[in-house]
Amino acid sequence: MSLADLSPAELSALHEELTTRYEELKPAGLKLDLTRGKPSAEQLDLSNELLGLPGPDHTVDAAGVDVRNYGGLQGLQEIRQIFGDLLGIPADQLIAADNSSLSIMHDSLTFALLHGRPGGAPWARLQARGETIKVLCPTPGYDRHFMLSEALGFELIPVDLDVDGPDLDTIKKLAAEDPLIKAIWVVPTYANPNGAVYSSEVTRELVSMPTAADDFTILWDNAYAVHHLTDDEIKPVDVLGLAAEARHPDRVFVYASSSKITFAGAGVSFFGGSKTIIDWYLANLSKRTIGPDKINQLRHALFLKDADGVRALMRRHRAIIEPKFAAVEEILADRLGSYEVARWTEPQGGYFISLDVAEHTAAEVVRLAKEAGIALTPAGSAYPYGKDPADKNIRIAPTFPPLAQVRTAIDGLATCVLLAAVTRRLAQ
Amino acid sequence: MSLADLSPAELSALHEELTTRYEELKPAGLKLDLTRGKPSAEQLDLSNELLGLPGPDHTVDAAGVDVRNYGGLQGLQEIRQIFGDLLGIPADQLIAADNSSLSIMHDSLTFALLHGRPGGAPWARLQARGETIKVLCPTPGYDRHFMLSEALGFELIPVDLDVDGPDLDTIKKLAAEDPLIKAIWVVPTYANPNGAVYSSEVTRELVSMPTAADDFTILWDNAYAVHHLTDDEIKPVDVLGLAAEARHPDRVFVYASSSKITFAGAGVSFFGGSKTIIDWYLANLSKRTIGPDKINQLRHALFLKDADGVRALMRRHRAIIEPKFAAVEEILADRLGSYEVARWTEPQGGYFISLDVAEHTAAEVVRLAKEAGIALTPAGSAYPYGKDPADKNIRIAPTFPPLAQVRTAIDGLATCVLLAAVTRRLAQ
Numbered sequence: 001m002s003l004a005d006l007s008p009a010e011l012s013a014l015h016e017e018l019t020t021r022y023e024e025l026k027p028a029g030l031k032l033d034l035t036r037g038k039p040s041a042e043q044l045d046l047s048n049e050l051l052g053l054p055g056p057d058h059t060v061d062a063a064g065v066d067v068r069n070y071g072g073l074q075g076l077q078e079i080r081q082i083f084g085d086l087l088g089i090p091a092d093q094l095i096a097a098d099n100s101s102l103s104i105m106h107d108s109l110t111f112a113l114l115h116g117r118p119g120g121a122p123w124a125r126l127q128a129r130g131e132t133i134k135v136l137c138p139t140p141g142y143d144r145h146f147m148l149s150e151a152l153g154f155e156l157i158p159v160d161l162d163v164d165g166p167d168l169d170t171i172k173k174l175a176a177e178d179p180l181i182k183a184i185w186v187v188p189t190y191a192n193p194n195g196a197v198y199s200s201e202v203t204r205e206l207v208s209m210p211t212a213a214d215d216f217t218i219l220w221d222n223a224y225a226v227h228h229l230t231d232d233e234i235k236p237v238d239v240l241g242l243a244a245e246a247r248h249p250d251r252v253f254v255y256a257s258s259s260k261i262t263f264a265g266a267g268v269s270f271f272g273g274s275k276t277i278i279d280w281y282l283a284n285l286s287k288r289t290i291g292p293d294k295i296n297q298l299r300h301a302l303f304l305k306d307a308d309g310v311r312a313l314m315r316r317h318r319a320i321i322e323p324k325f326a327a328v329e330e331i332l333a334d335r336l337g338s339y340e341v342a343r344w345t346e347p348q349g350g351y352f353i354s355l356d357v358a359e360h361t362a363a364e365v366v367r368l369a370k371e372a373g374i375a376l377t378p379a380g381s382a383y384p385y386g387k388d389p390a391d392k393n394i395r396i397a398p399t400f401p402p403l404a405q406v407r408t409a410i411d412g413l414a415t416c417v418l419l420a421a422v423t424r425r426l427a428q
Numbered sequence: 429m430s431l432a433d434l435s436p437a438e439l440s441a442l443h444e445e446l447t448t449r450y451e452e453l454k455p456a457g458l459k460l461d462l463t464r465g466k467p468s469a470e471q472l473d474l475s476n477e478l479l480g481l482p483g484p485d486h487t488v489d490a491a492g493v494d495v496r497n498y499g500g501l502q503g504l505q506e507i508r509q510i511f512g513d514l515l516g517i518p519a520d521q522l523i524a525a526d527n528s529s530l531s532i533m534h535d536s537l538t539f540a541l542l543h544g545r546p547g548g549a550p551w552a553r554l555q556a557r558g559e560t561i562k563v564l565c566p567t568p569g570y571d572r573h574f575m576l577s578e579a580l581g582f583e584l585i586p587v588d589l590d591v592d593g594p595d596l597d598t599i600k601k602l603a604a605e606d607p608l609i610k611a612i613w614v615v616p617t618y619a620n621p622n623g624a625v626y627s628s629e630v631t632r633e634l635v636s637m638p639t640a641a642d643d644f645t646i647l648w649d650n651a652y653a654v655h656h657l658t659d660d661e662i663k664p665v666d667v668l669g670l671a672a673e674a675r676h677p678d679r680v681f682v683y684a685s686s687s688k689i690t691f692a693g694a695g696v697s698f699f700g701g702s703k704t705i706i707d708w709y710l711a712n713l714s715k716r717t718i719g720p721d722k723i724n725q726l727r728h729a730l731f732l733k734d735a736d737g738v739r740a741l742m743r744r745h746r747a748i749i750e751p752k753f754a755a756v757e758e759i760l761a762d763r764l765g766s767y768e769v770a771r772w773t774e775p776q777g778g779y780f781i782s783l784d785v786a787e788h789t790a791a792e793v794v795r796l797a798k799e800a801g802i803a804l805t806p807a808g809s810a811y812p813y814g815k816d817p818a819d820k821n822i823r824i825a826p827t828f829p830p831l832a833q834v835r836t837a838i839d840g841l842a843t844c845v846l847l848a849a850v851t852r853r854l855a856q
Contacts, residue, residue, distance in 0.1 A: 128556025
């Protein structure tokens with residue numbers, strides 16, 4: 001029965017029941033962590049072959065270049081080919097780098113700030129004149145995108161992101177009007193945290209829309225391109241092809257990595273774009289490094305073999321994490337469903353479930369959970385500046401803990417969600 | 429007999445002899461490369477054990493943390509301990525990062541530009557007001573330092589660097605007068621390219637001297653700290669200790685790496701400084717990455733074991749490269765010595781020999797050598813903006829080619845040096 005339909009007496013009874021249940025959680029001494037989108041040890045074990053590769057006799061890449069020495073700024077051809085096949089991007093329009101795509105995001109934005117990106121002047125020059133560079137942030141979104149942008153002095157402008165895609169009308173209006181809006185963050189596949197997927201149609205609009213800034217940039221973070229949770233293994237949208245068709249070939253910066261494919265901390269990251277963008281990035285990168293860790297790229301190419309090798313590996317990941325997502329959805333439905341106080345996503349891929357609790361209770365839910373030994377990402381972290389206007393969104397990351405812990409944590413979380421909702425209703 | 433003492437007839441005869449000798453070089457179809465300071469394949473082989481490490485069963489560091497997953501921004505304790513012991517820096521004042529110390533130089537300067545370093549405002553703010561940030565460049569020096577500084581918009585101010593150290597009087601005068609001089613590049617041990625070593629006394633002056641800029645920074649690139657070519661294995665100067673004593677604890681940024689210890693392209697790099705500097709760097713770094721490649725750090729810790737392990741490995745490097753340095757010095761002395769047209773360093777460590785040829789002939793020597801199939805770094809590359817005012821300096825990097833090729837290349841180079849000198853003298 002919906003919480004809204006309960007009588008005051010029924011509410012009070014429920015409150016008492018939930019308080020008892022919550023108080024029982026504490027002595028259990030839980031230490032559960034649903035904060036970060038980290039693969040579990042069981043997932044990491046899938047790639048342990050990497051730990052002995054390339055092996056002592058393997059010192060050259062497919063082209064015969066010694067991977068141990070300096071050089072090779074763009075990264076190994078063979079690893080660019082594998083990820084190019086997966087992402088639908090020609091290998092020569094990809095750069096293979098070190099372990100962190102966040103680093104490539106940082107560096108590409110820093111290069112745009114200090115040196116200007118193709119089609120525009122250095123953004124820092126505008127900042128120096130007292131202007132504020134702005135970036136559109138479909139929300140809920142990825143907290144590290146927001147923190148990076150903020151650190152670079154950008155103003156974060158939230159726009160709504162639904163599971164079917166972002167609020168295009170608002171995006172088009174803002175981008176067309178304001179030349180200081182220089183970028184938009186996009187996680188096109190199984191977005192963090194609500195699992196949104198950007199369709200070809202939505203993507204076409206984004207790459208085609210008139211923008212007041214000539215150097216408007218789509219920061220296309222395809223972190224979960226192959227991270228399917230169902231048999232419907234959707235193919236990445238050909239964002240660079242669509243951008244070229246729309247005569248904005250240089251609008252898109254593509255980011256990807258093997259972090260949640262092989263090892264989260266020791267994978268290979270990628271940057272993609274038009275030839276112009278790639279040349280620009282490499283020219284700036286050449287001041288920063290002589291080349292990436294080519295041995296790690298060779299190691300990955302030997303282990304993954306080809307795009308199908310990656311797809312097969314991702315199915316093994318799915319076998320481990322799908323039950324965790326199913327458990328979250330099952331327990332939330334079981335505990336919260338009838339009360340109609342919360343909504344949650346049922347993502348088709350990626351690493352997160354986005355939970356909307358009763359308005360103005362998310363921070364309280366996180367506090368309650370923490371006291372009971374269940375760590376959650378701070379409420380609002382999926383919003384620019386950490387400010388969720390409705391204080392209702394909580395990001396759940398179920399991949400890291402073992403399944404039994406996920407069940408315990410979500411059951412405890414459900415108690416907190418209900419308790420906070422009932423408490424607030426009683427106080428009104 | 430010195431070239432200066434030769435009669436016109438003797439000069440002409442020598443010119444004819446050298447021309448013949450030079451023309452004989454060309455049909456040999458040489459393809460020799462003395463350009464970059466790269467380890468040879470034989471040197472890289474010394475670390476091939478790394479290619480199979482850490483091995484499939486080794487997934488945690490000494491503290492029990494899973495090295496495959498995200499995190500650990502400062503890098504593995506055990507690898508920081510090894511390099512801390514070598515550099516004389518406490519492990520908690522070191523950050524261990526990925527494969528390129530040049531990247532740390534880039535990032536630390538970029539952070540100073542955009543966010544300001546402790547003790548100062550963002551340098552980009554001064555640039556925006558039309559001011560020019562300046563950096564002192566002891567020359568001859570490392571071309572990548574200069575290119576990086578130039579790319580960041582800094583003015584490069586050359587100051588003389590002798591093998592005993594830099595022109596301190598000029599440095600002190602300039603740094604005291606001009607608040608826009610924000611930094612000085614220092615390669616304190618076996619400097620690139622002239623092998624200069626900064627003594628404790630010189631270092632004390634640099635960390636003590638009054639500077640007009642409160643945020644003046646010594647960019648202390650100790651790339652060759654353990655790269656000895658003699659039994660006199662000098663110990664690194666305790667630059668951070670001296671800076672603290674001088675009450676300028678935050679003046680120094682220390683850079684180092686294992687690039688020329690293990691694998692040039694796949695080593696571990698380090699950043700050192702006061703606790704304040706380390707905290708500042710980590711705070712900025714946290715926006716750029718979740719952590720370094722910890723597996724590669726574990727791999728290195730397992731292979732190197734401890735500081736003595738590194739020292740033993742460096743002696744094996746020395747056994748390979750010392751004969752190449754000896755060959756260069758022997759052939760240069762043999763071919764050029766009596767003519768008194770050139771001077772060269774006899775470094776006690778590092779990767780380079782700095783050759784000064786007759787004034788206004790270095791570019792011509794490089795051109796002649798190139799036509800004969802001997803690739804040299806462009807003349808002037810050891811000087812800011814690539815401009816050697818006397819056009820006399822050539823950097824020789826003898827480590828990469830096999831010994832026989834080094835001999836052939838240096839003999840050919842000697843012919844070019846003499847030919848250019850004699851030609852110029854005849855034209856005067």
